[in-house]
Amino acid sequence: xxxxxxxxxxxxxxxxxxxxxxxxxxxxxxxxxxxxxxxxxxxxxxxxxxxxxxxxxxxxxxxxxxxxxxxxxxxxxxxxxxxxxxxxxxxxxxxxxxxxxxxxxxxxxxxxxxxxxxxxxxxxxxxxxxxxxxxxxxxxxxxxxxxxxxxxxxxxxxxxxxxxxxxxxxxxxxxxxxxxxxxxxxxxxxxxxxxxxxxxxxxxxxxxxxxxxxxxxxxxxxxxxxxxxxxxxxxxxxxxxxxxxxxxxxxxxxxxx
Amino acid sequence: xxxxxxxxxxxxxxxxxxxxxxxxxxxxxxxxxxxxxxxxxxxxxxxxxxxxxxxxxxxxxxxxxxxxxxxxxxxxxxxxxxxxxxxxxxxxxxxxxxxxxxxxxxxxxxxxxxxxxxxxxxxxxxxxxxxxxxxxxxxxxxxxxxxxxxxxxxxxxxxxxxxxxxxxxxxxxxxxxxxxxxxxxxxxxxxxxxxxxxxxxxxxxxxxxxxxxxxxxxxxxxxxxxxxxxxxxxxxxxxxxxxxxxxxxxxxxxxxxxxxxxxxxxxxxxxxxxxxxxxxxxxxxxxxxxxxxxxxxxxxxxxx
Ligand SMILES: Nc1ncnc2c1ncn2[C@@H]1O[C@H](COP(=O)(O)OP(=O)(O)OP(=O)(O)O)[C@@H](O)[C@H]1O
Ligand SMILES: [Mg+2]
Numbered sequence: 001x002x003x004x005x006x007x008x009x010x011x012x013x014x015x016x017x018x019x020x021x022x023x024x025x026x027x028x029x030x031x032x033x034x035x036x037x038x039x040x041x042x043x044x045x046x047x048x049x050x051x052x053x054x055x056x057x058x059x060x061x062x063x064x065x066x067x068x069x070x071x072x073x074x075x076x077x078x079x080x081x082x083x084x085x086x087x088x089x090x091x092x093x094x095x096x097x098x099x100x101x102x103x104x105x106x107x108x109x110x111x112x113x114x115x116x117x118x119x120x121x122x123x124x125x126x127x128x129x130x131x132x133x134x135x136x137x138x139x140x141x142x143x144x145x146x147x148x149x150x151x152x153x154x155x156x157x158x159x160x161x162x163x164x165x166x167x168x169x170x171x172x173x174x175x176x177x178x179x180x181x182x183x184x185x186x187x188x189x190x191x192x193x194x195x196x197x198x199x200x201x202x203x204x205x206x207x208x209x210x211x212x213x214x215x216x217x218x219x220x221x222x223x224x225x226x227x228x229x230x231x232x233x234x235x236x237x238x239x240x241x242x243x244x245x246x247x248x249x250x251x252x253x254x255x256x257x
Numbered sequence: 258x259x260x261x262x263x264x265x266x267x268x269x270x271x272x273x274x275x276x277x278x279x280x281x282x283x284x285x286x287x288x289x290x291x292x293x294x295x296x297x298x299x300x301x302x303x304x305x306x307x308x309x310x311x312x313x314x315x316x317x318x319x320x321x322x323x324x325x326x327x328x329x330x331x332x333x334x335x336x337x338x339x340x341x342x343x344x345x346x347x348x349x350x351x352x353x354x355x356x357x358x359x360x361x362x363x364x365x366x367x368x369x370x371x372x373x374x375x376x377x378x379x380x381x382x383x384x385x386x387x388x389x390x391x392x393x394x395x396x397x398x399x400x401x402x403x404x405x406x407x408x409x410x411x412x413x414x415x416x417x418x419x420x421x422x423x424x425x426x427x428x429x430x431x432x433x434x435x436x437x438x439x440x441x442x443x444x445x446x447x448x449x450x451x452x453x454x455x456x457x458x459x460x461x462x463x464x465x466x467x468x469x470x471x472x473x474x475x476x477x478x479x480x481x482x483x484x485x486x487x488x489x490x491x492x493x494x495x496x497x498x499x500x501x502x503x504x505x506x507x508x509x510x511x512x513x514x515x516x517x518x519x520x521x522x523x524x525x526x527x528x529x530x531x532x533x534x535x536x537x538x539x540x541x542x543x544x545x546x547x548x549x550x551x552x553x554x555x556x557x558x559x560x561x
Contacts, residue, residue: 058448063367090450100441104463114449117459163445170449 008072009034009204010055010092010174015069017050017059017228024050027069028230030223032174037196037205039215039236042225043251048208049097051225052176055206056092057085073174090118093172097179097208099159101151101166108147110162114170129169137165138195157188164195174204182210193218212252216240224248299538302531309525315532321495321511323529324520334495335533338412338505342487343480345416345501346423350476353420354427355469361428362435363457374429381425389489392418397490410492410504419486423476430475434468434555435461464555471551478544482537484509508533 008031017025024047032038040048053059054067057078071078078088101110111130115121121129130147134140139161143154151162160180167175177196181189196205196218209215215222216236223233224245232239232248243249307315310330318331357377361370397414401407407414438461446456462469484507492504493514506514512530520526 056448058444061444061447086450086452089448094448096441096444096448098441100439100445102442102445102460102464104466113446113459114451117446117449117451117455119455166445166449 007034008032009074011070011072011075012055013070013072015051015054015067015071017047017054017067018065019050019062020064023228025054025067025228028225028228030230030233032204032206033221034204035200035202036221037200037207037219039219039222040206040208040225041210041212041215041222041251044210046225047228048225049178052094052178052206052208055174055176056094057088058094060085086118090114090170091172092174092176093167093170094176095160095163095167095178095180097182099156099163099183101154101159101162103150103152105151106148107143107151107154107162110151111165111169113166118170133165133169136168136195136199137161138191139165155188157184157191160184160188161192161195164192168199172203174206175199177205177207179208179210181214189214212240224251226251296538299531299535302528303535306525306528306532319497321506323526324515324518328525330529332533332536334497335506335508335511337497337499338487338491338495339481339507339509341412341499341501341505342416342419342491342507343477343483345413346419346480346483347473347477349417349420350423350427350480351473354424354472354476355431357424357428358431358435358469359457359462362432363453363461374432377425377428381422381429383422385422385483385485386489388418388422389415389486392486392490404502407502408492408504410490410494411502412491412505413501415486415490416501418490419480419483422483422486423479426479427472427476430472431465431469434465434472434552437468437555438464467551467555471548471555474544474548474551478541478548481544482509482541484513488513508537512537 010030010032012028012030012032014027014029015025016023016027028051030038040051042048050059055071059065059067067079073088073091077083078092102113105113108130109116111133112121112126115129131140131144134143139158142158143149143162151159154162160183164177164180181192184192193214196207199205207215207218219236221233222236222239224231224239224243224247226247232243232245234244239248240252243252249255314330315332318329319333320329320331321334322329361374365373392415393410396418397407397409397411400414404413442460442464443456446460451459487507488510491507491510493506493510494504495506495511496503498505512533515526515530
């Protein structure tokens with residue numbers, strides 16, 4: 001008999017992670033629903049980036065890093081012995097905290113980089129891919145007439161949207177964003193928030209943020225991490241208005257962190 | 258600890274510190290002064306040379322026989338010998354050096370790298386005369402078994418050996434360029450679903466390209482300036498040819514020949530070594546400048 005399909009897009013069970021001997025995540029469990037934005041909040045160093053990196057097998061690239069527990073994408077364990085990390089990362093995209101466009105590539109080539117590097121770009125579709133990804137990332141209007149310029153010539157906020165476009169171009173199913181607005185001004189931040197809201201229709205999105213207002217504005221669910229432990233995970237409105245845990249309340253009211 | 262560079266002199270510093278500073282400054286100035294003096298001598302002697310030999314003959318004559326009764330002063334045979342041996346050296350050194358750099362920078366486990374890199378750099382310390390004898394007495398006879406038409410003195414053997422000598426330099430400098438590529442970029446590629454090879458060849462190497470080109474230019478400059486190997490194993494026959502099997506003479510080997518020979522000082526023959534030296538100096542100086550610009554370009558481009 002086949003088990004009933006798991007409604008979660010990504011489900012995390014008892015995930016722990018280490019750098020060498022240092023444990024930075026302790027048995028975190030989370031369910032990420034399709035067409036929902038999940039915000040991850042918590043003080044600096046609590047393991048938010050590590051958690052996100054465990055979700056698409058980037059964690060294992062760090063020397064000495066290891067993990068325990070399960071992460072299932074559509075019910076399949078992404079850490080199973082026969083699961084290919086490269087394939088996992090194609091389905092689960094990650095945008096980093098610091099924009100990192102490829103310095104030798106033009107804006108256009110940056111958008112196409114994922115498809116080119118994986119050898120999966122049909123030549124005749126290139127223009128369409130570039131336009132679609134840049135439109136989705138709300139960058140098209142600003143760059144459509146200078147696609148051949150180097151990506152690093154763009155402003156910080158534009159570079160971050162370029163990185164989002166680059167991630168979208170490979171058409172992942174899940175999009176992980178690690179503090180995508182930490183280096184941006186309020187206008188660029190608003191643009192990215194609007195963008196996430198529109199992307200929500202098609203992707204399962206996780207956003208790490210230090211900004212409580214941002215979590216409240218864009219997300220449906222919020223997870224609060226503290227020293228590697230998941231303290232609370234709930235519907236965003238609920239978590240911010242009636243936190244169940246005293247530590248969550250302290251954090252969101254600014255008593256620490 | 259002494260004051261960091263560029264800070265104004267601190268009058269209250271103890272006397273011995275101020276003294277030491279003066280001594281170091283003196284040493285720095287002295288080495289610059291010596292370089293300028295060398296340049297001045299070369300320019301002076303070259304001026305004397307060109308008063309007697311026209312620039313046109315120097316550039317358009319195809320024969321170099323300043324020591325013969327019938328004297329010709331066309332530089333091209335020496336240039337050809339120099340660049341032929343250098344080209345062979347680079348053809349050997351570039352693929353090996355670059356592959357070794359890619360391996361060390363991107364694939365070698367840290368412990369392997371910790372052993373290999375210093376070992377490779379040690380090779381750069383082998384005196385070139387050893388390489389020269391190796392070319393003449395070992396490699397040339399071996400090559401002659403496969404290539405019977407190879408002369409005892411030729412461009413091929415010293416070219417290959419010079420390439421082996423240059424490998425560590427290309428490896429070391431290219432590996433520095435590869436390691437200077439920030440991890441952000443590698444992670445960016447991995448996060449898009451790129452594999453290791455695609456990441457290395459699609460992102461890391463293109464980003465390190467100016468630095469790698471800088472190492473190549475420096476290697477060419479080193480090969481052109483290399484003296485002992487070619488003086489011993491390439492012969493002393495200035496010859497306008499690209500045939501690697503026959504004896505040739507490089508610019509450096511010519512300087513050795515004249516400097517060690519019994520050419521009277523002050524004559525035209527004697528002046529030729531300064532002219533050739535000046536040409537060499539100009540080339541290597543320009544190559545080093547280009548190399549530095551290339552290296553700087555990479556560091557600028559990744560400093561986002
Ligand atoms: N590469 C690494 N090697 C060793 N320890 C690491 C490494 N990366 C992170 N850590 C440690 O793991 C812990 C969690 O780090 P992580 O980057 O996940 O925190 P974070 O919640 O994202 O913090 P921030 O909000 O500052 O980005 C920290 O104590 C950090 O020092
Ligand atoms: Mg972080």
